Amino acid sequence: MDSALQVLMNRRSVRSFESKQISEEELNQIVSAGLQAATALGSQSWYLTVVQDQQFLKEISEATASALYDSEVPSLQERSRQANFSPFHNAPTVIFVSSTDSLYSIADCANACQNMTLAATALNLGSCYIGSFVQGLKHPKGRDLVKKFELPEGYSPLFAVAIGTVKGELPPLKSREWKVNYIR
Ligand SMILES: Cc1cc2nc3c(=O)[nH]c(=O)nc-3n(C[C@H](O)[C@H](O)[C@H](O)COP(=O)(O)O)c2cc1C
Secondary structure (H helix, E strand, O other): OOHHHHHHHHOOEOOOEOOOOOOHHHHHHHHHHHHOOOOHHHOOOEEEEEEOOHHHHHHHHHHHHHHHHHOOOHHHHHHHOOOOOOOOOOOOEEEEEEEOOOOOHHHHHHHHHHHHHHHHHHOOOEEEEEOOHHHHHHOOOOHHHHHHHOOOOOOEEEEEEEEEOEOOOOOOOOOOOOOOOOOO
16 A cells, blocks of 8 residues: 555544654644645644743643533533643643634644644654634633633634654544445
8 A cells, every 4th residue: 555545544542642742844844734634725723833842832722621520410520620631631732723713714723633643643753633622712610721822813723733752552543334325
């Protein structure tokens, strides 16, 4: 199989990371891959924020734990009470992708995230696409944290990609339904 296809077929969400930081070269390759994604009308309606400040990630994690707790959904409340709870699975690097409210910005941001997870896979790093932290940034405990992103006017954090060295065994690939129709 072509190596690009091998990377595509090998990507999976990793939720257990070593605390060791990724290299600057790996980070630059992953960010470049994100910025190489397709965007509607070439608008690049995204803004990337690389966070390696563990204290900042902890603050977002605590706000997310509060949001999960306040959801009153028992399974989410149980997650929020886990020791060392982190919506980023304690990855050493988290790349946040912020969107605008333009029509295709969500798609642009999603494409950047997917490219970054594929780049991480190609570099033998683990990665996980993350959406749950947004609840934390909307929670009263997290609202002020958005300012720390220093985003340009009109952008809000939408997705993130957690990245690091895989701790332990790679999780198995999840199977897919062949949800495909052929009209020939
Ligand atoms: C938009 C989006 C948001 C996601 N948010 C989370 C999340 O908050 N936490 C998490 O652990 N995984 C999250 N995931 C990862 C999915 O759970 C994962 O891709 C799915 O279960 C399929 O598993 P795989 O990636 O290993 O193939 C998200 C994926 C997408 C596309």
